[in-house]
Amino acid sequence: MAGRTPILDCASEIRRFVARREYSEAVRRFEIVASWTPSSQRSKLAAEIVRAGGRITEAALTKAFARASCYFCRDGWMLCDQCEGAKTFAANGRFCDACGGLGRVPCTFCGGSGLLALDASPAVLRPKVAKRRIEWAVKLLQEVTRRVGNLRRWDVASTSLADRLRLLHSAERASEAAKEAKRVVASSRSPGGGRGQRPRELDLAGVCRKRGQALAEALATAIAELCLREAQRHPAGSRRRAIWERQAEFYESGGGRS
Ligand SMILES: [Zn+2]
Ligand SMILES: [Zn+2]
Numbered sequence: 001m002a003g004r005t006p007i008l009d010c011a012s013e014i015r016r017f018v019a020r021r022e023y024s025e026a027v028r029r030f031e032i033v034a035s036w037t038p039s040s041q042r043s044k045l046a047a048e049i050v051r052a053g054g055r056i057t058e059a060a061l062t063k064a065f066a067r068a069s070c071y072f073c074r075d076g077w078m079l080c081d082q083c084e085g086a087k088t089f090a091a092n093g094r095f096c097d098a099c100g101g102l103g104r105v106p107c108t109f110c111g112g113s114g115l116l117a118l119d120a121s122p123a124v125l126r127p128k129v130a131k132r133r134i135e136w137a138v139k140l141l142q143e144v145t146r147r148v149g150n151l152r153r154w155d156v157a158s159t160s161l162a163d164r165l166r167l168l169h170s171a172e173r174a175s176e177a178a179k180e181a182k183r184v185v186a187s188s189r190s191p192g193g194g195r196g197q198r199p200r201e202l203d204l205a206g207v208c209r210k211r212g213q214a215l216a217e218a219l220a221t222a223i224a225e226l227c228l229r230e231a232q233r234h235p236a237g238s239r240r241r242a243i244w245e246r247q248a249e250f251y252e253s254g255g256g257r258s
Contacts, residue, residue, distance in 0.1 A: 011053025175212025
């Protein structure tokens, strides 16, 4: 087509992938074009793409970087390198302390948020990406709060351990994402602070972090309860009982969180 440029094509591809919620793929499109330019020009390139594609492209590119996945993990989890995912050690049947018997540990690159590092986004967009990510964390925590409300109403026996573990992980992901985004928003404030107004996102991120941690604590307690209940179904002194008791202890003491 006459008049089309790689930049314009890139802008429309980014919009297309974001519309399909394929955020990592949208980021990949940006990175393909960025790989032709020196890394010092990433911001300039992002600005060019936004200029070519207009405001909807800016929104799409921002959302893509806010929601793209971490390159090193899946949803914030990595295989535990102590037990290699086996949860217990085959040689002696001992419970893996490194992962608390989960077989996986929070990703060391993204801190467990499962999201692409904010520093990987072009500097010109980064504060907006961070704000967008805080909005994502707020929504995720609202969802977890709603589910935890249900959890309290539900009969304990009817809520599966898997459900509680998933909710715990979501609370931790949101909390971790808010922490990183808060740092970026704080560091992007101009020296002197402009009109001296504190961005609303900073407070929102702080609230997210606290809320996420409180939810994670409540969920860890609820998980420990279920593990103890499970332990009691096995004969005293049995290996299964010991494993469940150890699991309960792990969550009572914070579930590997420091
Ligand atoms: Zn392990
Ligand atoms: Zn990761």
